[in-house]
Amino acid sequence: MTLTHKNMISKTSIENLKNQIDIVDIVSSFIELKKSGANFKACCPFHGEDTPSFTVSPAKQIYHCFGCSNGGDAIKFVMEYEKLTYPEAIEKIAALTNFNLEYDNNDSQALNTSILDAVNNYYQNNLFSNSNALQYLNSRGITKESIDKFQIGYASSSNDTITYLKNNFFDLNMAKELGIIDSGSNGLYARFIERITFPIFLQSGKLVGFGGRTISGHNAKYVNSPATKLFNKSALLFGYNLARESIYQSKEIIITEGYLDVVMLHQAGFANSVATLGTALTSQHIPLLKKSDAKVILGYDGDKAGMEAAYKASILLAQNDFVGGVVIFQNAHDPADYVKEGRVDELKSLLLHPKYFVEFALDYIVKDNLGNYRFDINRPEEKQKILVKIEEFLSTLKPVMAEEFKGYAAHLINLHPKYIKTTLGVSSKVQKSNTQKNNYQTSYSPQNQMIDITEILILQGILNYPDKKDIILTALDSSMFDLHREEFEYLLNGNIEMLTSIIARTELQTLTLKEYQIQLCDFLLKYYKKQFELISKDKTLTFKEKSTATKEFRIIEQRLKGRNLLPFFNLRKN
Secondary structure: OOOOOOOOEEHHHHHHHHHHOOHHHHHHOOOOHHHHHHHHEOOOOOOOOOOEEEEEEEOOOOEEEEEOOOOOHHHHHHHHHHOOOHHHHHHHHHHHHHOOOOOEOHHHHOOOOHHHHHHHHHHHHHHHOOOHOOOOOOHOOOOOHOOOOOOOOEEOOOOHHHHHHHOOOOOHHHHHHHEEEEEOOOEEEEOOOOOOEEEEEEEOOOOOEEEEEEEOOOOOOEOOOOOOOOOOOOOOEHHHHHHHHHHHHOOEEEEEEOHHHHHHHOOOOOOEEEEEEOOOOOHHHHHHHHHHHEEEEEEEEEHHHHHHHHHHHHHHHHHHHOOEEEEOOOOOOHHHHHHHOOOOHHHHHHOOOOHHHHHHHHHHEEEEEOOOEOOOOOOOOHHHHHHHHHHHHHOOOOOOHHHHHHHHHHHOOOHHHHHHOOOOOHHHHHHHHHHOOOOOOOOOOOOOOOOOOHHHHHHHHHHHOOHHHHHHHHHHHHHHHHHOOHHHHHOOOOHHHHHHHHHHOOOOOOOOHHHHHHHHHHHHHHHHHHHHHHHHHOOOOHHHHHHHHHHHHHHHHHHHHHHOOOHHHHHHHO
């Protein structure tokens, strides 16, 4: 495609593409890479050599040849290798990754993200002129070096922020769209007022929003930027941009609940620490965590909210085959407190001995955050209720994993392991109907317990890659599903809570984006082959109609066999 002034790729779309691609996936689409420690190596494609000097760093998302000094990011590689212009390379990468680019007629309408950078600098400058803010950070043990590293700032009054924007001639509508300000009955107001500010970056280092901690006693202790075109708190991890290299090197990531925990952990040498943004770990975090292939350590508070969050995260991580476990900090202490009090060695010991995700989840099913049994296990009817919940959870895991922890579950409720089922079939329907309102998930319980693994994988991919949802659904409709048509309709209608159990039941590992693309192409191809066979056998159709259908099918077949969905979608639109 040749781009003109009237057909520009939007800046927002380009930024979103940059933040989703992985350089290893892109480069390996063109040349063969071999693992070498934390990096990948190959013979340089830009100059002749026999000894590999071309290195790709997944942690830094760059490539470099030590022979010819050629280097850069994924986009530059495609430009150099394919001899493409910048927009052509963008479109090439979008096609490779099934990313749906957006175009606009006026590039000036793209988000001016420089406003975020300017406001971040404004907040940082404010910090050092506000004694209360500095005193608060000092009381928490945060050093000047950490303030600089995390670019911590301070948002003063609403009027001050708006005056700053006006005096610097920033577009107030753009500032509103980026979540810096908003409007109400009394006019414009700033989102962050009298709060310590923590800028939030994408893994690429692009600033997309802020978190804010009150120092004036506001009821909302923490607030985040609202959802924008750039900011999705359910898919972001605070500090990941700073922790990424350490995560890839150590093959371990520590996930905490708060901004200050991350700051203090980094300050104490735990540079692989990140935090969720005031929300639980979600399925949208899974692709990011999968990239590093790292062991996951959850470091959560021991209060009711922290235990519940750790429980839900444990289920999610166990179902997605993550290695790691949970560390619960008791007595109202969090990681930041341990660092401030000089108990770093104790903290290190705790993080070295987490409880396995499955064990923690089973513990929480049986006992509450205070250690009290949720049911009286000395009464058979009560023990049965816990047993049902345990079996519900174990049935969502791979068979080997479920069997491994069956003995542990049995021990918790003083029951022989032989009475615990790790797979639920038709005989369990009555039990399942009694547990639809259980305390860890609400799920759809199909009348027909038969499953189609391929169909489940297709549904699972839509949930695992929400940013690809629109382009995937362009290719699908309910008629393509034999056993899971109803679940597909639930997904279309946004009833995600009805899908958790049936999707998680699959015994297959979560597919990477590239694996999912192959699976989806094969699924579509199988469906269209069936349709073509029906057309071929239909005696009511004329020869011309059958001939036209044959040509259309051959084109579809060729494009789907090429594992490239983008031209297939274009064909369907025509």
